[in-house]
Amino acid sequence: MRVVDAFREAYGAEPAGVWHAPGRVNLIGEHTDYNDGFVLPFAVPWGVTAAVSPREDGVIRIRSLQAPGKDQVLDDPDRAEGWARYPVGVVWVMRERGLPVGGADIVMDGDVPAGAGLSSSAALEVCAALALNDLYDLGLERMELARIGQKAENDFVGMPCGIMDQAASALSQEGHALFLDCRSLGSRSIPFDLAAHGLQLLIINTGVHHELADGQYARRRRDCENAAKHLGLASLRDVTDLTAALARLSGDERARTQHVVTENHRVEAVIGLLRAGAVQEIGALLNASHLSLRDQYEVSCDELDVAVESAIKGGARGARMTGGGFGGSAIALVADDRVDRVRATVAGAYEERGWAAPEFLPAVPAPGARRLA
Incomplete structure (x- = not known):
């Protein structure tokens, strides 16, 4: 060693x-x-x-x-x-x-x-x-x-x-x-156990990190804390009526709240599908998570968006950015027989834009x- x-x-x-x-x-x-x-x-x-x-x-x-x-x-x-x-x-x-x-x-x-x-x-x-x-x-x-x-x-x-x-x-x-x-x-x-269902979770490492990330991370946390304070709640976990909460908020606080509350629901939905053995069906929830992170939480970036969009175009059942955002990696849920196609489609999209080739890694629970x- x-x-x-x-x-x-x-x-x-x-x-x-x-x-x-x-x-x-x-x-x-x-x-x-x-x-x-x-x-x-x-x-x-x-x-x-x-x-x-x-x-x-x-x-x-x-x-x-x-x-x-x-x-x-x-x-x-x-x-x-x-x-x-x-x-x-x-x-x-x-x-x-x-x-x-x-x-x-x-x-x-x-x-x-x-x-x-x-x-x-x-x-x-x-x-x-x-x-x-x-x-x-x-x-x-x-x-x-x-x-x-x-x-x-x-x-x-x-x-x-x-x-x-x-x-x-x-x-x-x-x-x-x-x-x-x-x-x-x-x-x-x-x-x-994705292999039992003929699936893989592919990590797409963009290799980029935008320097605004750390300051923006802290800002997102403040947005959430301020939104909870305006709603009179200990945290956004306590929102029970999203429509009513959103009606009381505006701007960034409204958008951040919408993401957090719906993302919690998506976690519960994914767990339900995994327990039911419907692993292939979680792809739509991964897609919804990415759109929310991109549009409501505003922590995605061009490299992540292209990775997600081109992975889906190549045949992935679903994809999203993962981690804090502004760079890093996306993940894609891919059938075994479509992995090569997804890799080629994402790599081609990066090449078209003159970006460095992304790295592809198999995500196996360790x-x-x-x-x-």
Whole structure:
């Protein structure tokens, strides 16, 4: 295992253990997690692997095989820079909570495709949280590790994300999607065996990231919070009469509310279809989700729209953008015998516009975070 070899080279000793946490793709339920809503993600085969040993002096030594020559030695977590702020933020949160977490020697290796929007940040956080939980015998449950990862990203990194990404990384099961109620944090695994139905879920990685994304993400969250406040509700999850709610709102707040409420309904509808074995029928809900994200939530972009539209033109049963938006990936539900056609149609549409070719990846539900050695 190359992360172990790198640990030996860096620190001249064997690591105390090796842990892995995956990235995620979201089947449906976008921008609903921070509105106390419903989501249906699953873990992907790519993620972050870490070799870790504890230290008695409180110092954190950390390196990434994706950032050679940029090792960081930290006597204070606040001094962490760049990618290291995600795992080091976990140390900061644990210490803030009074947990007995000392130092650590850490080497990390990741294989999440670049620019795909498959949440390598959550994988970094959950991997660090799981390793420290084991090494320092903290006894924390998986959901609590996810919450620590989320708090690290919210309060240490400064990204106001919801709980979905970290929960998917920490709790997912192989061959299943994870239904998560983001208010109660109750979850259950939903069987998601596309191969049995002659289907594939294809990730279309646009490879683009528009720089307005982070600021616009925070703005969308404020729109939702303001809409809930104007409606006198704790969150948009509590809207029971959408028509009446929309009549009391205007502009961006009205549009955001329409997306969140209908997206929650789509998550429930997809779960119903999966439980009934009607997997092929979820395509229409994926299409509706994309249109809502494009027109009501306004987080799509040309590259995502072309990926979705050309995938459907090529024969996909449904498609939508996935993740925060403004770039990253789309997903397409495709019959086995149409995969080549869909790939060719999407690639051709990109070539016509002079864009770099997209990357196509099979989305197979993978296991969640775990100790490897």
